[in-house]
Amino acid sequence: MxxxxxxxxxxxxxxxxxxxxxxxxxxxxxxxxxxxxxxxxxxxxxxxxxxxxxxxxxxxxxxxxxxxxxxxxxxxxxxxxxxxxxxxxxxxxxxxxxxxxxxxxxxxxxxxxxxxxxxxxxxxxxxxxxxxxxxxxxxxxxxxxxxxxxxxxxxxxxxxxxxxxxxxxxxxxxxxxxxxxxxxxxxxxxxxxxxxxxxxxxxxxxxxxxxxxxxxxxxxxxxxxxxxxxxxxxxxxxxxGDALPSPTKDPASHGLPTLVVRDLRTPERDGITLDDVSFTVHAGEIVGVAGVEGNGQHELIEALLGVTPATGHIDLGDDDLSEQPTRQRRTAGIGVIPQDRHREGLLLDAPLWENAMLGHQTAAPYAKGWRIDRNAARARTDDIDRKFGVKTPNPDVAAHALSGGNQQKLIIGRELTAEPRALIAAHPTRGIDVGAQADVWEHLRSARRDGLAVLLVSSDLEELIGLSDRLLVMLRGRIVAELDPQSVTAATLGAAMIGAG
Amino acid sequence: MSAPVTVRRIGLAMVAPAIAIAASIAVSALILWIAGHDPWFALREVWSFGWERESVVSSINRALPLFFSGLAFTIAFRNNLFHIGVEGEYRVAALLAAAIGTELALPAPLHLVAIVFIAMAAGAAWAGGIALLKVRRGVHEVISSIMMNAIALALTAFLARDRMRFKANDFDQSIKTELLPASGQLPSLNSWLEAVGIDLKRGFHLSGFLLPTIVVGVVFWYVMRNTRFGFDLRAAGMNPRAAQYAGVDPTRMIYTTMLLSGAIAGLIGLPYLLGESFQFDLTDFPQGLGFTGIAVALLGRGHPAGIAAAALLFGWLDRVAQRLDLVEVPNSVILIMKGMIPLLVVVAYEVVRRTRRAQEAREVAAGVDPVSEAQAVGSGVAS
Incomplete structure (x- = not known):
């Protein structure tokens, strides 16, 4: 032909x-x-x-x-x-x-x-x-x-x-x-x-x-x-150009309970409501949240941050955050890699250094009392860019000019550099390439080694199984199963995710 | 950021208003020509009159309330609130400041401070109503602003006529408050001008409110640029959800920005009240400053320096309109210009914004592509 x-x-x-x-x-x-x-x-x-x-x-x-x-x-x-x-x-x-x-x-x-x-x-x-x-x-x-x-x-x-x-x-x-x-x-x-x-x-x-x-x-x-x-x-x-990175894990090294959530509920509304969500993430532990998307994962993230109203108890170490507004929760040490970086994570028209301080604008080095230290913020952004491989000519470039992978690295960099006690990581490698994915995984693993408590919400099963110490499965706003990633099979996980388990 | 890049960005920012102003002059000239006037003659008259010493001073005086009005609109607009209630707020504020001001017996500087405070508080309270309606009842601020403006107009008329009216004698038909005592009158800056050898003609003065206006502008600039609050506000304006994730409370931000906007709106009537009329006269008190402020803010692009420049331009246009009357050219052509400038500037800014975005994307692509990362790092960023 x-x-x-x-x-x-x-x-x-x-x-x-x-x-x-x-x-x-x-x-x-x-x-x-x-x-x-x-x-x-x-x-x-x-x-x-x-x-x-x-x-x-x-x-x-x-x-x-x-x-x-x-x-x-x-x-x-x-x-x-x-x-x-x-x-x-x-x-x-x-x-x-x-x-x-x-x-x-x-x-x-x-x-x-x-x-x-x-x-x-x-x-x-x-x-x-x-x-x-x-x-x-x-x-x-x-x-x-x-x-x-x-x-x-x-x-x-x-x-x-x-x-x-x-x-x-x-x-x-x-x-x-x-x-x-x-x-x-x-x-x-x-x-x-x-x-x-x-x-x-x-x-x-x-x-x-x-x-x-x-x-x-x-x-x-x-x-x-x-x-x-x-x-x-x-x-x-x-x-x-070289071998496929695949997640490998250090032995579990549980520390103290860090993020303790008891009976979290959101008021009845359209869509999914959280119902009796309870779990604990220890220091140095990654807890994965699996589930078909739209089963309350996003609501859980927003309830933990205080962006959406919810009842129940949220403790971060010794601090009771249940009644605290978002800002207090963030400064108390909850970091977040949001699900949708454009909608929830970045100021696309603002320079990188302003994006780096977003969510951390009340803390050093970005803030000095009630003022912003622009030079320190730029310097810190330079550090983040270098350490996390954000490819940009300088920290004054607007965020929209970066590729998706580089934007994601910036977000991960700013959250980890702020040394949170607990990190909510939602789909941290979504839409980024294999090389950047391996970097992100390595950053999360090394943060875990340093004692960070990580709640990992993802729909990438390789990511969930490869990184998590424990797996929670969400279905219709509830946690319906806890699985061990070492022994879980695709069949059991899939069954739990659709409620057939 | 390297210096040339900054210069180029400022240059880009200036291009849009320059195009808009040039285009509106051209259209105004065309209209004059069609109407059978000599646009060249009108332009020359306006130009020579506009740069007389008294015209410059008068333009500055006229610019002061417009500057406050532009700032008041801007601060709410930065939080994505289209606050058009400034018009009502400054009238309520000016009336209350005038009426209560006459009742106070305080030494000079304190008396002025008290009047300013009353005006700001009144403006803030009025704007607070709009914020309350938005937060509690979800009423869009444009709708409630329009209604609050109507209420403000009626309320000031009622209060001025029936409650706060001052009659010099039984035959006094004017509707106005009592004159402020001398301690509540702001001296002009004429003595300063004379000290540097500038003598104004009789009947002209440079408003003493110029200095507080500059202070407010500088404070505004500093707060927006260098404080946590300014950053929170800008973040909320650029991406409300991301700001919320970052700990900015959207409800609180609505209250804060509306109260600040109202407080600044309260200042609009004061240069006139404290420096010229010394009383609130229902029929004579300037109107429409709140709406003109929207145009000033849009032209000034929300930056205090830009707003100042826009306010001066509008003040200057008001001043030269007087000259057109004298030479029998319809001064409504100035109104047309004032209407066209904000319209054209919005279009021009959008064009510039797209140009800039494309340029930034190129800069970054130039700096980071893996192909030539090594050479790009070596050679710096090509522009």
Whole structure:
């Protein structure tokens, strides 16, 4: 067969001042295939996809779409050529319906600017049925799950006639069942003739769904391999250039009870309420909280911080924090790595040094009495950047300019540097690459060795089992099981997580 | 941060207002031309009149209340509160300060301090009502501000006419409070000007409130930049949830910012009350300063220096409008300019913001990409 590839990138080079983000990258994607793009943060994946989607113009090289050389001045040109992109952060209007969102900006009209609602509905239902993306066009987006919202994003792109889909870390935001659904949809899409390029960090997902995998490292394309010929280990080695880091553990060294929680409850509201949550985290211990996402983990974190109202007892060492406001809890020594770094952890428009002091602005070296010591804060931020490998030219850069992995390192650095007594770590390695993940794990392990009590909320089972001394399982706002990570099997854990245990 | 980077950022910040002002001058000129006037003539008249010594002094005097108004709006706006109740607050504050001020018998400096305190307290109390409604009942501050403004207008009219009115004699029809005693009157700075050889024409003075205004501006700048409270406030404004995680109590922050905003709003009427009228006259007391303050704050971008510059610009425009009348050019063209500047500046700032974000992303990409990390470290950050 002489059919030309859907996408060919030949010798793409993209330089930023003083740096080469893509260096002679070559990529060939077969039509109607699922092609994964893997690599560490900063390997050049996003730059490459931005070039392909017309957001950036390459300095050298050429883009060939379905056999024709293309020159994209903006995403509009890329869309016209049949390329669509699903961004990691959804761009949906919560108050509008699925239909409204899909047709927004591409409304079909029938005379006098009236919108052809019927025609649009039919077309969406047809696309949804054809590609196995079940949605109800009249549902309001605000009420939908993350997985459904992602389907809408994909439909949006398909509706605009895309035959080539770019997905940027599509599974990072999904719960496990939704991941399976998405991967199945990707297969259906490619079976229906859609070409898929997706960026992902989770190698098992990549292997499960891809036809071919291209590994980027340091801005270059290192290898393109058919998925059936590699395993996760080889892939990881290609990515990092050395062996796959895997969590290993020191023997347990329990100290005194540090974070003691008894009968924590949140008032009845919409969504999940905490019910009789009790546990103890000792000094030098990592207690993992497992569970399908949305079973009260986030509520637990917010109740512990005092961000959401709750009843019950929270003791940190000898201090009773139950009635204390958030600030007193933080200064008493509760650190937090929030679940969503953009929403809960950073001031994106503020410089790094202000982000480093966020949550610690009442303590030395950031504060001197009621004043801020700007120079000391900058110096401390420099320390954090160096010690935790935050890649930035200086502490005055705004946080939004950093990559996700570097933002996460900054957050972990600021929390650990403040020497908390207890650390709440929520999904500390979500959305960051294998190399950064290994660093984060090592930082947590070394903090544990130094006597930190860590409550680790995660949905990454490898992380939970590899780091935790004990595992708690949350289901519908309650702690339903305590398991020993040494002996737990995927079967028992899975059963506890869905309440079948 | 290296010096050139700072200079470039300040430069970028100046570009937006410069574009907005230039564009609004151009549009105003166009309107004059269409209306059959000579825009070039009007511009020349305005320019030469505007830089006369008396005009400069008058512009400064007019800028003082606008500066406070801009600050009052800004401090709430930094906490994402769109506080438009400043208008009502300064009127209530000025009336109470004038009425209670006449009743006090205190030595000069204390008397002034007491009047200032009363005005700030009254403004804060009025704004506190808005905060209370927001926290307890979830009423959006714009809605309650509008209503509180209406109440303030009616209340001041009622109090001035029926409760705090001073009649010099039975035939006195004016609605005003009694004159403040000499101990409650703020001397002008004319004697200082004379000391450095600047003599103003009769009837002109430089307000004694200039010095307290500068102090308030500097304190505001310092607090926002260098204190824990300022950081908490900025954090809450940039990302309320992250600030909450960091220990900033959102409820308390609403109260604090609204009370401070109201207290500063209370100062708006004082340069006029303590330096010119010495009494609250219902019909003569300046109106609309609260709303103009929103424009001043937006133009000044929430930075005290920017707000000061914007207040001076608006004060200057008010002053030169008088000249246009004399040369028979409709001075409503100044109103058009004052309306257009904030509109255009919002657009211009957004353009600049995007430029800056893109530039920062490039700087960081240049500094950290693993490909050339070694060379980037070696050569410093290319710009």
């Amino acid at each position: 002489t059919e030309s590839p859907a996408i060919e990138l030949r010798g793409i080079t993209k330089r930023f001042p003083g740096v080469v983000a893509n260096d002679d990258v070559t990529l060939s994607v077969e039509a109607a295939s699922v092609h994964a793009l893997v690599g560490e943060n900063g390997a050049g994946k996003s730059t490459l996809m931005k070039v392909l989607y017309g957001l950036l113009r390459p300095d050298e090289g050429e883009i060939v779409v379905e056999g024709k050389t293309a020159r994209f001045r903006s995403p509009r040109d890329a869309i016209a050529a049949g390329i669509g992109m699903v961004h990691q952060h959804f761009q949906l209007m919560d108050n509008l319906t699925v239909l409204d969102n899909v047709i927004l900006g591409a409304e079909p009209t029938r005379g006098f600017g009236r919108i052809d609602v019927k025609g649009a509905t039919q077309r969406i239902e047809m696309l949804a049925a054809q590609y196995g993306l079940p949605v109800r066009p009249d549902a309001t987006v605000a009420n939908l799950t993350v997985g459904t919202r992602q389907r809408i994003e994909i439909l949006k792109v398909l509706y605009r006639g895309a035959r080539i889909l770019i997905l940027d870390e599509p599974t990072a935001v999904l719960v496990p069942q939704e991941v399976d659904e998405l991967l199945a949809s990707l297969r259906t899409l490619s079976a229906g003739g859609v070409t898929i390029i997706f960026i992902n960090h989770k190698l098992d997902e990549v292997l499960a769904v891809s036809d071919a995998i291209t590994v980027l490292r340091g801005g270059r394309s290192v290898a393109t391999v058919p998925a059936e010929s590699v395993d996760a280990h080889t892939l990881a080695e290609l990515m990092v």
